[in-house]
Amino acid sequence: MSQSVIDEPISVSRAQVRSQRHNAWFELILRSPASMAGLLIAIAAIGIGLFANILAPHDYAAVDVTQRFLPPSLGHPFGTDEFGRDLLSRVIFGARTSLIVALSSTLVGATLGVVLGVTAGYFGRASDEAIMRLMDIMLAFPSIVLGIALATVLGPSISNLALIIGFIQIPAFARVARSSTLVVKAQEYVVAARTLGQSNAGIMIRHVVPNILGPLVVLASLTVPGAIVTEAALSFLGLGVQPPTPSWGNLVFDGTRFIYSYPLLVALPGIVLSIAVLGFNLLGDGLRDVLDPRSRR
Amino acid sequence: MALAVPVLLGCSVLVFLLIHFAPGDPITSLIGVYPSVDQVAIMRHQLGLDQPLPIQYLLWLGRVLHGDLGTSLLTHTSVASSILQRLPTTLLLTAMSMAWALLIGITLGIASGFRRGGFIDTVSRVLSIIGISVPPFLAGIILILIFSVQLNLFPPGGSLDQYGLLALVLPSLALGIEYAAVVLRFTRASILEVLEQGYIRTARAKGLTPRAVEYRHAFGNALLPVLTVVGLRTGTLLSGALVTENVFSLPGLGTLLTGAIGLRDYPLVLGTTLVMAFMVVAVNLAVDLAYGLIDPRIKL
Numbered sequence: 001m002s003q004s005v006i007d008e009p010i011s012v013s014r015a016q017v018r019s020q021r022h023n024a025w026f027e028l029i030l031r032s033p034a035s036m037a038g039l040l041i042a043i044a045a046i047g048i049g050l051f052a053n054i055l056a057p058h059d060y061a062a063v064d065v066t067q068r069f070l071p072p073s074l075g076h077p078f079g080t081d082e083f084g085r086d087l088l089s090r091v092i093f094g095a096r097t098s099l100i101v102a103l104s105s106t107l108v109g110a111t112l113g114v115v116l117g118v119t120a121g122y123f124g125r126a127s128d129e130a131i132m133r134l135m136d137i138m139l140a141f142p143s144i145v146l147g148i149a150l151a152t153v154l155g156p157s158i159s160n161l162a163l164i165i166g167f168i169q170i171p172a173f174a175r176v177a178r179s180s181t182l183v184v185k186a187q188e189y190v191v192a193a194r195t196l197g198q199s200n201a202g203i204m205i206r207h208v209v210p211n212i213l214g215p216l217v218v219l220a221s222l223t224v225p226g227a228i229v230t231e232a233a234l235s236f237l238g239l240g241v242q243p244p245t246p247s248w249g250n251l252v253f254d255g256t257r258f259i260y261s262y263p264l265l266v267a268l269p270g271i272v273l274s275i276a277v278l279g280f281n282l283l284g285d286g287l288r289d290v291l292d293p294r295s296r297r
Numbered sequence: 298m299a300l301a302v303p304v305l306l307g308c309s310v311l312v313f314l315l316i317h318f319a320p321g322d323p324i325t326s327l328i329g330v331y332p333s334v335d336q337v338a339i340m341r342h343q344l345g346l347d348q349p350l351p352i353q354y355l356l357w358l359g360r361v362l363h364g365d366l367g368t369s370l371l372t373h374t375s376v377a378s379s380i381l382q383r384l385p386t387t388l389l390l391t392a393m394s395m396a397w398a399l400l401i402g403i404t405l406g407i408a409s410g411f412r413r414g415g416f417i418d419t420v421s422r423v424l425s426i427i428g429i430s431v432p433p434f435l436a437g438i439i440l441i442l443i444f445s446v447q448l449n450l451f452p453p454g455g456s457l458d459q460y461g462l463l464a465l466v467l468p469s470l471a472l473g474i475e476y477a478a479v480v481l482r483f484t485r486a487s488i489l490e491v492l493e494q495g496y497i498r499t500a501r502a503k504g505l506t507p508r509a510v511e512y513r514h515a516f517g518n519a520l521l522p523v524l525t526v527v528g529l530r531t532g533t534l535l536s537g538a539l540v541t542e543n544v545f546s547l548p549g550l551g552t553l554l555t556g557a558i559g560l561r562d563y564p565l566v567l568g569t570t571l572v573m574a575f576m577v578v579a580v581n582l583a584v585d586l587a588y589g590l591i592d593p594r595i596k597l
Contacts, residue, residue: 136304137303140578142536144537148558149315152566237543237555239558256438263446266438267442270438273432273435278430281430
């Protein structure tokens with residue numbers, strides 16, 4: 001009985017807040033042409049990655065030495081590379097690789113970061129100190145150096161890249177999760193849940209995490225373009241995705257060898273990469289304006 | 298401030314462990330793929346690789362504190378001297394990028410902040426979102442395509458000895474553009490926020506010209522948050538320098554590090570990484586101290 005008295009008004013008001021927020025969401029995204037463009041680019045990029053095998057006009061690995069360095073044509077809209085492989089198909093499959101790495105690394109970083117950040121914020125004291133000092137050390141480390149070192153140790157592969165880039169993102173998520181947890185844990189519904197004898201783990205999963213999702217979504221939308229760039233930079237240094245599997249980073253890297261003789265080979269993947277990063281950035285900015293009222297300017 | 302030491306120690310342990318568990322054996326890269334068992338044992342002993350890991354770490358740390366970063370496994374030259382030789386290029390590159398970023402970022406940020414919604418504001422918003430979306434290595438390639446391949450104005454790569462400061466123009470621009478975009482955004486936002494403050498209204502109310510309000514009252518106060526970003530981002534800038542150097546084959550710490558990693562030259566990798574981490578921590582500390590100078594209300 002007492003449970004429903006405490007529970008009901010809160011769940012109602014939360015539902016109201018949520019529905020209001022939902023309306024504002026769509027309105028604000030639709031109203032801002034920049035966020036709209038970002039949303040469309042992001043959807044298009046993910047769609048291209050998902051349906052790469054349907055969309056690609058050729059086999060991305062099919063070598064044909066008679067067809068080397070062909071200029072763009074109807075058969076090969078982006079032309080062909082130094083092995084006569086169709087560049088458009090490689091860019092399309094590169095989208096799949098780059099996005100798999102970017103999205104799964106963000107998932108890894110967000111999951112571990114949230115676990116650490118919520119734990120630190122919820123329990124406070126010694127665990128807070130220990131976890132956050134560790135995060136400070138990770139943050140002080142130049143991320144590319146950390147990435148290079150980890151990639152050398154683990155060896156270059158797609159799953160390792162996702163782990164490495166995710167690992168680099170942990171402190172950012174931990175910090176945001178911690179500071180939001182500090183706010184949420186002082187709320188009445190958390191105090192109520194504790195009074196009712198819920199376990200700490202239960203409170204964290206059921207009451208804290210759902211209520212700190214807003215800032216985390218914003219952060220995630222802004223780390224995805226960062227992850228795309230980091231993947232590209234590591235692949236560019238030869239520590240990322242290994243040939244013949246294309247990723248946007250190693251396509252650009254391969255292209256730089258022919259920068260004088262055939263600049264399209266570096267320019268086209270580079271442009272596609274930039275547009276995708278631009279799209280995710282615009283979407284992230286839009287989401288931040290919607291979900292984080294403090295930053296609305 | 299007290300955090301600087303544990304952070305550095307943490308970094309050193311992390312790098313030490315990471316590189317130590319790296320696949321590939323420095324012995325094989327030193328004496329070939331098929332060495333005799335005795336040769337390997339002697340070599341291991343000479344290099345101290347037969348000691349337990351914590352001992353290896355402590356021995357190394359003790360030497361580092363005496364300024365000895367060890368000798369390269371491959372070239373047998375002192376790591377410290379290799380780093381010192383490469384350091385000026387990286388520092389100059391970072392400094393020049395920061396100069397570009399502050400010049401472009403603060404100028405455009407002020408122009409768009411004070412004239413919100415105007416022509417310059419619109420242009421710089423577009424520029425900043427493009428700047429943030431083009432990663433430095435790609436910006437470098439684009440600059441090479443335009444200014445070296447097409448216009449033949451600057452060298453596409455090469456050392457300071459070959460071309461002097463000319464060798465750094467394109468790399469520093471490539472590295473600075475992204476940073477300029479960040480500085481621009483923060484300067485603009487900071488100016489907009491300061492313009493809302495009470496003392497600006499007071500300054501206007503007492504009849505100061507808009508120019509006096511903007512430059513005497515708003516400008517200085519708007520710069521503090523920008524300084525924070527500049528400081529926080531310097532680490533990113535240094536990291537970016539690693540990649541940019543590889544794009545332009547500039548002989549700095551970045552090319553030193555990637556080369557050393559490729560050859561599994563542990564002491565060189567450890568030394569370079571530690572110096573990089575040290576520089577980032579030092580810059581962060583300097584930024585903290587600079588706060589106190591700019592804003593006397595902040596005490597450390």
